[in-house]
Amino acid sequence: MAKISTYPVVAPQGSDIIIGTDANDSNATKNFTVSSVLGLYEAPVAGWQRFDDDEFTSMNKLELLDGVVQTLPNNGITSYSYGPHVFYDPSTSKVLSINENDTYSITVVFKAEAPNANQTHLDFFLTSGGLTPYERLSDSMVFAKGNSTEQNFHLVYQYYADADAVNDGISVKISSHGGTAYVWDIVYFIQRNQIAV
Numbered sequence: 001m002a003k004i005s006t007y008p009v010v011a012p013q014g015s016d017i018i019i020g021t022d023a024n025d026s027n028a029t030k031n032f033t034v035s036s037v038l039g040l041y042e043a044p045v046a047g048w049q050r051f052d053d054d055e056f057t058s059m060n061k062l063e064l065l066d067g068v069v070q071t072l073p074n075n076g077i078t079s080y081s082y083g084p085h086v087f088y089d090p091s092t093s094k095v096l097s098i099n100e101n102d103t104y105s106i107t108v109v110f111k112a113e114a115p116n117a118n119q120t121h122l123d124f125f126l127t128s129g130g131l132t133p134y135e136r137l138s139d140s141m142v143f144a145k146g147n148s149t150e151q152n153f154h155l156v157y158q159y160y161a162d163a164d165a166v167n168d169g170i171s172v173k174i175s176s177h178g179g180t181a182y183v184w185d186i187v188y189f190i191q192r193n194q195i196a197v
Contacts (some may be wrong), residue, residue, distance in 0.1 A: 014038070046192040047083020051076035051090065053186040058111075058150075062183045064122070064176035072108065072124075072174045074186050087190035094169025095126075095188070097161030101196035105158045107189040108172060111150050113182050117143035120179035124155060127171050130164025143181075158193070 014035030022030045053074040056062040062073065076090035087096050087104075095106060106126070114120035125138035137157040145151045159170075174183065 044195045045083040045085075046195060047081065047085050047087075048189065048191040049079060049081040049083075049087045050190075051088050051188045052078040054078065056184040056186060058184055060184070061113075062186075064174065064181045064183060066120075066176055066179055069123075069173055069175040072110070072172045072183070072186060074172075074188050076188075083192070085192065087192065088188055089169065092169065094171060095190060096169050097165045098192065099196045100161055100163050100166050102161045102192060103158065103194040104161065105156060105191045105193055106172075107187075107191075108153075108155045109185075109187040109189070110153055110183050111185045112141075112143070112153060113148050113150050114143045114176070114179055115148050116179040117145070117147045117149070120181055121177055122153075122181060123175045123177060124153075125173050126157065126159070127173055128162075128164050129168050130162055132162040132164065134159065134165075134170055161196075 012034045014033065016034045017031045018034060018037060020030060020032050022028045051074050054077040055073065055075050064070070071093045073093060074088070074090060076088060085098050088094070089096060097104065108124070112122060120143060122141040123138065124141065126134040128134050137159060139155055141153055143149070143151055172188070
């Protein structure tokens with residue numbers, strides 16, 4: 001009989017036969033179809049979720065006092081998703097991770113204005129209680145359109161989840177410097193890009 005390595009290599013079809021061992025039948029040699037083996041594998045779904053806040057609107061703006069750091073709130077009253085997992089908990093305002101070493105991206109969208117735009121800016125960053133310096137995922141944003149003028153902000157960050165992010169979550173923080181600012185129409189879009197295996 002020829003060695004297996006000498007047989008031609010072909011693209012498998014679902015009806016093709018694979019030889020294997022049946023562990024539930026005294027290790028008897030059995031035939032399995034390619035499609036039956038594939039049927040045992042459930043591909044993991046990376047997934048995504050979007051959360052829209054309805055508490056802070058153009059009629060009820062979140063006031064950011066000068067120099068005060070606070071969590072950027074999102075009550076997630078409206079949400080859209082694909083996949084079985086939850087990536088944000090509105091009750092704790094924490095961004096969630098499933099597995100350590102998963103990679104994610106988060107998009108944060110909001111509108112803002114400042115009465116004294118030429119001296120006021122916003123600082124935005126992510127943080128967790130652990131050792132990974134998520135604070136490096138940050139931005140300082142200026143009000144380019146002038147005093148008390150609505151401006152759109154759109155921030156995107158990629159990150160990996162450490163053990164603390166999985167156990168305790170990640171917080172989205174914001175502060176105003178140089179004067180008071182106002183924020184509203186907050187949206188979080190969180191995507192799981194890669195699943196750790």
